[in-house]
Amino acid sequence: MRRSLTLVLALFGTLVLFLTPPAAAAGGASAAFSKTSDWGSGYQAQYRITNGGTSTLTSWKVEFDLPSGSSVGSYWDALLTKNASHYTFTNRDYNGTLAPGASAVFGWVAAGSGTPANCLLNGGSCEAGPPDTTAPSVPGGVTVGSATGSSLTVRWTASTDNSGSVAGYEVSRDGAAPVAVTGTSYTATGLQATTSYSFRVRAKDAAGNTSAYSAAVSGTTTTGGGPGPGPGTVHTAPYVDMGAWPTPSMPAMASASGLKSFTMAFITASSCKAMWFNAYDPRAGWAKDQIDAIRAGGGDVKISFGGASGSELAQACSTVDSLYAEYDAVVNAYGLTYADFDIEGAATADPASINRRSQALARLQQAHPGLRISLTLPVLPEGLTADGINIVKSARDAGVTLDVVNVMAMDYYRATDYGDAAVQAAQSTQAQLKTLYPAKTDAQLWAMTGVTPMLGQNDDGHIFDQADSRQLVSFAQGRHLGMLGFWEETRDRNACNGALYMCTNVPQSPYEFSKIFAQYTG
Known part of the structure; x- marks a missing residue:
């Protein structure tokens, strides 16, 4: 999907992981x-x-x-x-x-x-001085809380170090290999309900010195549910271009629009390295405070990899291992329940990266059993393109359990009613999924189908307006579609005429489209 000009890179004050005096x-x-x-x-x-x-x-x-x-x-x-x-x-x-x-x-x-x-x-x-060999202090005040049926959150107080800053922390669950995190909290996902887990935390400084582990503390998952929606219950999650300037505030958008959940766009690649639009390292938990606020309000956030601009991670990484490591780092940093993969342009017709992504996603779900994965793909009113079908087949054959196949119902470059076309695209996609998943019922296949139009004026000049939105929401409610989204929340907030990356170019009030889509309850 289209996105606006990315942020000017400004990484002052970034958490330091290796410091040379x-x-x-x-x-x-x-x-x-x-x-x-x-x-x-x-x-x-x-x-x-x-x-x-x-x-x-x-x-x-x-x-x-x-x-x-x-x-x-x-x-x-x-x-x-x-x-x-x-x-x-x-x-x-x-x-x-x-x-x-x-x-x-x-x-x-x-x-x-x-x-x-x-x-x-x-x-x-400007050569370095003598090496630092002093380890940080052991993290204190370690607690486990915020239990759901599939996650626990570990929190601790910051350690101190002779260099003046601590680079990060490592969290071990039940004695397993530690997970590297920044900040003073970590959410373990993909856990079993009504099960006790033990955690230990240690600190690491810029020179690589690690403290001793803290004493082990335990927490128990609930029987299911918990704060925020459980898996599979995010029914409306419009995209937010997090590369827009000023950086959008999802909590503010939720408050003004009535929406509870969003899809953050986009994580792309800098070499084989996951990055927020080539500006921020997701390992540092950039904008996690926004995700935490959305979850506290009863919603959740999908993070989307890919998009129409930038380098696609599955193409940038040459091995399944390196690609999986990048996906896994993002899931761990944000405690994700949902991950979206927006595959466009040359990436839709690249068999090597398609198969590499599918294998990495299968491993990702094995490591995070509660993770819901969606594929966002180009569509015509007649359904997915041949390339899109191949992408779904590849994921299926690799063992990926797809939550939603989300179609981008936009930019058809033909004279047609874009509300009718969005409905037709959904119907056609569901029929295609029936051939790919013949054992599933019609209801299960509708629950696998998602639709994401582009609000107002599309890039091809055609219009998806408020009446089209009401038509799509009504259709989705009747068929119980897996998800509705739209491109893009900031454009709806701005309610303006101008460049398409920031305006819908149709008469509207702020968040008018959002309030229509918020009525969809699955």
Whole structure:
């Protein structure tokens, strides 16, 4: 689906996972290298340049070498020149002048695990000082609560470290290999109802030193349900373009629109690395506070991978293992019950990435038994394209249990009523699913069918208006469709005329479409 211009990359204040103490460089300036996240086969990093002198610094240049097998991919807030394995970053026009005590930061995403060597700042050394060998303190105040039939949330108080910050934490469940998290809480999902689980937490600093584990604490899941909707009960979840600026607030949208649940869009790839529209690392739990607020209000949030823009993760990752690791990291970071995969463009006709995704999703459901997976695919009034059918077949044959096949009922580029076309697309898709899942009943197949139109003016100039919305909601209610969505919530909020990434270009009041779709109860 279409999305707006992405955020300018601004990663100041990101949680540091590896910190190298700065050394003084020429003119009293210094440069400190830090990894803001690390996934083994690559990492995200930054340099902070600080003017420690007494006069204004008018420009800066940071140079370093990377070992063989490592390289710089995307970067921000600097200009880059490269000579073999030697990288030179210079300031942009907006961040080159630094008053005494001021700092500037630039960053990049690296492929490979090698870190900078032979660093120079304006010709002076910026090599590291002696290594840090002191572990953080043991996390305290560990508790287990917020129980549902399939999840428990572990919380603790922050540890301290001699470096001044703790990089992250590791949570072990019932003595198993730990899960790396940031922040001071972790939600374990895919658990069995009415079952006791034990958790321990330890802290990790930027240099990789780990504390001892905390004492084990236990919690018990409920018989089912719990706060928020249980699996399969998110019936309306419109997409929110989280790359819009200012960043949308889903809790505010819920309050104004009457909707309870949303689909956050989109996680794409920077190399084989899950990223929010190439700007934020989901491992850091970006916008998780919004998800927590939606869940506290009785709703839930789907996170959608893919979309019409950016690099698709299944195409960027070359192995099932690496792709699964990225999906798993996002599910763990947000305690997901729902994950959506919006497959468009060249990705719909790429057999290698389709099969890789299907195998990774099957593994993901094995690791998170309560996880509901939806595929969002292009459609015509006559149904899924041949490529879309192949994607569903691949998931089925890999052992993926699909919650919903969600069709993008939009942009047909033909003269037709777009309300009628959305209904026809749903009917056609349900009939196709019947051939793919012959053992399922009609009711089960309708429950697997989702429809997502584009509000107001589509990219092809045709209109899906309020009457079309009421028609679709009425049809969905009669057939008990698995899900309704729409593209896109911010456009409905703005209720404006203008660029399609922010306006519907039809007469409406704010959230008028949302209030129609909120009437769908499954």
